[in-house]
Amino acid sequence: MRIICYSETVSPITHMAGVVGNEAIIKREQLASGQWVPSITGNALRHRCVRETGARYLVDALGLSGELSLPQLAFLFNGGSLTESTGREDTKKIADLQRLFPLLRLLGGSLPDQILSGTLIATSGLLVCEENRSRLSGLLPDEWSLPVDRLRDAEAMVGTYQYVRGVPTKTCPDLVRGEDELDARGAGKDGKSQQMIFSGQCVNPGAAFVHGFLAPSSTALDIGCLLHSLALWQQAGGTVGGSAAKGHGRLSTYVHCDQPIYGCVERYQEHVEQCKQECVDWLTAAFAKKKAA
Amino acid sequence: MSTLQGLTTEQFRQKIAGLIDPAREVNQAEKQNLKEEAIRFLSILAKHYALKSDRKSLWGDIGNVVHKSLAKLGGSPDLERLVNDCLDGVLADIAISSACPAVCQIIETFGARDDHWRSQFATSLQQHLRPWVVLARSRYSDAKDGKVEL
Numbered sequence: 120m121r122i123i124c125y126s127e128t129v130s131p132i133t134h135m136a137g138v139v140g141n142e143a144i145i146k147r148e149q150l151a152s153g154q155w156v157p158s159i160t161g162n163a164l165r166h167r168c169v170r171e172t173g174a175r176y177l178v179d180a181l182g183l184s185g186e187l188s189l190p191q192l193a194f195l196f197n198g199g200s201l202t203e204s205t206g207r208e209d210t211k212k213i214a215d216l217q218r219l220f221p222l223l224r225l226l227g228g229s230l231p232d233q234i235l236s237g238t239l240i241a242t243s244g245l246l247v248c249e250e251n252r253s254r255l256s257g258l259l260p261d262e263w264s265l266p267v268d269r270l271r272d273a274e275a276m277v278g279t280y281q282y283v284r285g286v287p288t289k290t291c292p293d294l295v296r297g298e299d300e301l302d303a304r305g306a307g308k309d310g311k312s313q314q315m316i317f318s319g320q321c322v323n324p325g326a327a328f329v330h331g332f333l334a335p336s337s338t339a340l341d342i343g344c345l346l347h348s349l350a351l352w353q354q355a356g357g358t359v360g361g362s363a364a365k366g367h368g369r370l371s372t373y374v375h376c377d378q379p380i381y382g383c384v385e386r387y388q389e390h391v392e393q394c395k396q397e398c399v400d401w402l403t404a405a406f407a408k409k410k411a412a
Numbered sequence: 413m414s415t416l417q418g419l420t421t422e423q424f425r426q427k428i429a430g431l432i433d434p435a436r437e438v439n440q441a442e443k444q445n446l447k448e449e450a451i452r453f454l455s456i457l458a459k460h461y462a463l464k465s466d467r468k469s470l471w472g473d474i475g476n477v478v479h480k481s482l483a484k485l486g487g488s489p490d491l492e493r494l495v496n497d498c499l500d501g502v503l504a505d506i507a508i509s510s511a512c513p514a515v516c517q518i519i520e521t522f523g524a525r526d527d528h529w530r531s532q533f534a535t536s537l538q539q540h541l542r543p544w545v546v547l548a549r550s551r552y553s554d555a556k557d558g559k560v561e562l
């Protein structure tokens with residue numbers, strides 16, 4: 120099963136590689152031609168589009184909000200980590216997980232005593248630009264073929280943003296305590312202004328990324344889970360990268376599946392409802408503290 | 413729960429149409445021409461600089477004036493506005509600049525070009541301002557020595 124997404128950028132995309140000085144630099148991939156093209160990592164897309172929304176749905180559906188330990192939450196939301204010194208392979212535990220949790224069958228994760236592999240393969244988000252033409256042609260379905268006309272260059276879609284973090288003497292001077300009073304420029308006792316200008320690069324609104332999910336040997340439940348998570352992600356704003364609180368990172372996504380998907384989402388929701396207690400019991404047992412020998 | 417959206421072939425074509433480059437590709441000869449014209453433009457500004465009497469900060473001021481003027485231009489191909497803002501920024505005397513053949517030539521050169529070239533000029537100047545100011549300084553020095561025409 121192959122799901123391809125065409126995601127239009129609705130707001131500036133600030134999926135960053137790091138910070139130089141006080142300027143944030145966007146993530147880029149180097150092509151064989153030597154050019155560096157903005158991209159969104161498969162890791163980020165997998166997390167934001169599938170794991171985060173899928174795990175939140177599970178926690179809500181299983182009635183586990185406020186009931187989970189940190190290791191359990193880390194397992195569901197971030198993949199967990201191997202913390203016990205003696206690893207082992209518990210086949211029954213793996214089989215039960217695969218039967219009960221399509222989300223974890225797709226994504227895998229790490230229990231305290233064993234690592235569980237996932238089946239889902241997420242591709243990087245490829246910017247729709249001339250430099251990426253050959254890579255896009257390899258990923259896009261036949262129905263979505265690229266035109267022969269030249270696409271815009273990647274750099275034409277990269278812009279910048281700048282913000283200023285204010286200071287209380289400017290925004291609410293009437294609330295400042297007497298002895299902490301700052302001068303009218305917002306300067307502290309050392310005389311330096313506390314206003315902070317920060318800026319960075321972004322992929323401009325109106326650009327588009329193509330990304331996809333390959334789910335080999337997937338069942339209808341797996342596909343239902345994947346599509347359900349993607350729909351929840353879109354419903355929640357469809358954000359990737361940083362500064363979502365400032366309105367950045369919004370993608371409007373269109374999906375293409377290479378197989379019929381009718382009823383998959385409903386079947387997944389029914390499955391979660393039916394296996395609710397078994398899922399809760401499995402999570403409790405998998406993270407139960409071992410008795411001292 | 414909202415469902416995911418799909419795209420028909422036609423809808424996809426319409427989406428992609430917005431990402432097609434409306435401009436033709438700039439070849440090497442055009443890039444070189446853009447560079448030469450930009451350096452010439454910067455050296456002409458030096459001749460008409462009247463911002464400060466001592467001219468010690470001449471090239472720094474020109475860099476700042478051009479940077480600000482390009483920001484105000486905002487990607488528009490209106491290079492006459494750029495010339496106006498830059499001459500205004502260096503406090504060029506209108507009477508002197510109106511009598512300057514170099515200023516007249518550069519305005520005519522910009523006017524003879526198409527919108528694509530003008531946009532490329534503004535973009536290239538913005539992206540290469542600092543090295544081109546360095547080269548303009550050298551060109552202006554040569555012009556003063558009579559080695560090249562301003």
